[in-house]
Amino acid sequence: MGQLSQLAILGFADGVNFVAEEGVNFLPVNQPLFIVIGIGLIIATLIIIFFLKKIIINSVLGGIIWVIAIFVFKVNLPTIPSLIVSIIIGPAGIGTMLLLNALGLLAV
Numbered sequence: 001m002g003q004l005s006q007l008a009i010l011g012f013a014d015g016v017n018f019v020a021e022e023g024v025n026f027l028p029v030n031q032p033l034f035i036v037i038g039i040g041l042i043i044a045t046l047i048i049i050f051f052l053k054k055i056i057i058n059s060v061l062g063g064i065i066w067v068i069a070i071f072v073f074k075v076n077l078p079t080i081p082s083l084i085v086s087i088i089i090g091p092a093g094i095g096t097m098l099l100l101n102a103l104g105l106l107a108v
Contacts (some may be wrong), residue, residue, distance in 0.1 A: 058091070062086035
């Protein structure tokens with residue numbers, strides 16, 4: 001006799017239908033507003049990730065370049081302003097700060 005038929009004889013699966021029915025009854029289908037809000041939030045998240053992915057990557061790269069410039073190459077930049085510029089603008093921002101520092105136009 002196979003293992004599945006032995007489990008069926010022992011009553012192993014008794015009550016499985018009850019659990020499935022209770023799980024379905026628990027869903028708030030009577031309140032479609034929750035479903036609409038949930039779907040809207042999922043769509044909004046996908047749109048934000050799709051359009052802002054480049055901005056997020058740009059900010060992370062700017063922060064990494066700032067850390068390398070400050071701590072590895074010991075460039076003398078104003079800490080908080082250069083960090084803010086590098087995170088908001090990205091590599092172009094930290095490049096501008098480095099250029100201004102090299103030309104002596106940046107007060108440290």
